[in-house]
Amino acid sequence: MKNLKNALIAFAVVLISCNSAKKVVNTNTSNEKPLNIVLIVADDLGWADLGCYGNKFMETPNLDALAKKGIRFTNGYAAAPLCSPTRASIITGNNPARINFTEHLHGYSKPTPQQKLIPPTIVKGLPTDLLTLPQALNKAGYYTGHIGKWHLGEGESSPAARGFDFVYGGGPQGLAKTHFYPFFWGNPYPSLINDTKPGDYLADALTNRALKFLDEHKANKFFVELNFYSPHVPIEGPKNLVKKYDDKRVKTNHQGLPEDEYAAMVDNLDYNVGRLLSYLKENNLDKNTIILFTSDNGGLTVEEVPAFAKHTPPTTNAPLKGGKGTIYEGGIREPYILYHPEMKVENHVDSTTLITSDDIFDTFMDIAGVKTKSPDGMSILKNMAQHNPNRPYYLHFPHYSPQHGWPGDAIRVGDYKLIVWYETGKSELFNLRTDIGESHDIAAKYPEKVAELKKKLDAWKKDVGAKEPTANPIYQP
Template identity: 40%
Template sequence: MMSTPTPSYLQHKLTTFTLVIGAILFSFTLEKQANSAEPKRTPNIVFFLVDDLGWKDIGVYGSSFYHTPNVDGLAASGMRFTNAYAACQVCSPTRASIMTGKYPQRVGITDYIGAAQPDKWKRNTPLLPAPYQTRLALEETTLAEALKQRGYATFFAGKWHLGPEGNWPEDQGFDVNIGGIDRGGPYGGKKYFSPYGNPRLTDGPDGEHLPDRLASETVKFIEQHQDQPFLAYLSFYSVHTPLMAREDLKQKYDEIKQRIRFAGPIWGEEGKSKLRLVQEHSVYAGMVEAMDAAVGKVLDALDRLKLTDNTLVIFTSDNGGLSTSEGHPTSNLPLRGGKGWMYEGGIREPLVVRYPGVTSPGSESDALVTSPDFLPTILAVVDKPGDKIDTDGVSIISALEGKPLDRGPIFWHYPHYGNQGGSPTAAVREGDWKLIEWYEDGKVELFNLADDIGEKQNLADQQPEKRKELHQKLRQWRKAVGAILPTANPNYKATK
């Protein structure tokens, strides 16, 4: 005999049925809302490139003298890279590499533009430097051109140094060019202060400071284009020579020096060059802080306009800090050497990347990164259709996500004599190992950077197999990119 359901049983069944139907309807509503929501906007790109900034010149990288709260704050909200490199130990090749995603040897710009060509060589050196291209060819597809093709507004401010008029930023894909010309420094007018004497930068009030002006122009562009995807490329003239700072900042660091009273030697040697061992140059410190304040002005604008969460920010430098000549304003220790040298002080760079939703705040990566990687990384972030661009770099998205980056070796080739004491060299780094070849005498140096970041112990004789392996990879790469070698100097006098 069947029993009659009790009221409580019927009530339970009804309640369960109601909950199930409610859950289905709620799920359907969420799905409908998700499908009707606006698609996520294409990310903006802000790229800060600082001239001659050394690996140790930022607080978060270990400087205890320079004041860099804004870049330190960017690192706290993003990712700091410990093994990031410039494509060259001097400026123009690295800048060409960032613009094209290629090694400098591919585009022929292997020295800073303005350096003497071999047919004009006057120095008594064993080798004649290799010839190099003096402009970034218009046929190259630049980062700006690639992003314009993908619907971006493009802006450039600051140092260009990639060729004469006709090859300036406005000819290479940038809608706006503020101050980008052929010069390698702020050499017109009052240099770092208005009037600037720059044909692509109108003068401001007398005494206006260049890094602040460039930041203000960048902010103005961002405000005008906040409703569309944009590339804002702020390429500082700072902290390149001439060594000039605001007087208030110079006085600030003079007072700090008086309080600290550094112990130990200030100077050492790198080869035949005088080498600064301690960061205590007041003018240079003022230049670093002014650059940092300019970075802060742009980052504050992103916050104010509520663009931060949809903006990829990259901060880096074009070569190592100037430590062996031209005022010797900074120290790169514990790295060896500085600008113009193939040692770590000449090529290892600060690199901070903030990609909201991808990079973990305050994170760190030891992935190997080099200048050609920026263009493919940015295009991977943008993820919009456009012409395919052949690059030597790789996307570092996996590193930004905190995952391993399997990218193989990275290479350098500098067939020139720099102004800072360095001479023609080539190098390769793979994993912890780095090999340097000196072109004058064929000497090879091999370092394990995990154990010897200061490159003090040459292991070429103790590790013949590793030396042979890396040297072979370097030769193969030179051939692949069409690297031009220096040649014997017929006028060289060994007795001089």
């Protein structure tokens, strides 16, 4: 715990100096009891979908309260604009480009004549030679549990095969058939069906099992990740909450997005996070449990494929541009909320530190006192303590996405973000400090900045061995 304590002390100094009106008043370093770790990952939750991130329609009191007690990050990113690559990043600390896992797992369809490029073929599941979070934490004495969405493969790439002591409701499926019982096509998770009944809601059922996991292992040192399938399509909220937002829309004359069914899904997700937080507090586990909440990519902002088009588009990521499947900010900037029991925060602390899903692995290694580090991440605590405003964020996405996203790469350094599009070779440059909505391309005005960032991006791609798309021989303009 010594390294963690030192990081926390430095961390507190940084927060006090950078947030004069919102200060850390005490860093408790007397607690020698090992820290438990809870990771909560939403599915397709957008950066602007929570009250603590400015949403005025959806109600998220539990996550808002967690942000008040902890740290809300405003420059947190997913490693990709789609779920599987970001989840691989979380579980291994490897950037998707390094491991050729740059798109979500799906069948490999042939390119169409409308596609100018042929995207590279990705891996068929989480590579078995990568060290995972549960494997590393097992060695540090943690009992590890995975509950909910996995979507990183099956067999040798399944959560049980990749180190988790306990697995519930998670396999190769990328989405549920319905969020109501019986949830999935067929019966891939018999234990889930045995625990539930007609009318039950999936997020409630997953949280029920998470609470049981905590009850079974509260005397031990544990790591559990609760990965919701919400608010991913199909967009279906609990009926009582749908009515709540139907009524609220009329009462407040709220116009436009979010869709009421989607709002109900986010409200229910927040309710279940609250259940988990209440359990930790009631059982005195909150005093030695770190909690990290995030999402896997931006909110969906287009109509889905016909089978799941109902109630879509469900949300907006405004003021950010774009959404899931795109490399604009709406597709990759995520909510991150970190609660640490050894950090006593007065009022509320925001951090502008740039962090990514690649960092979660090293952060938990830091907390567990494990010296193992990932090739692409950095402990969030140490990153904040070092206060490096020019740490780069890299993104490699050589794919066409179902959400009408185009192949491209991106880099952010400080205020500036560069996007390079594969089809045209065109570059776009944005100053995110003054133009968070990426509405003013300033590449022509600052050619030297474009060249500087492109040089960094190209060097990084070479270093990680990024696979690039190739020309489509059947392309018909």
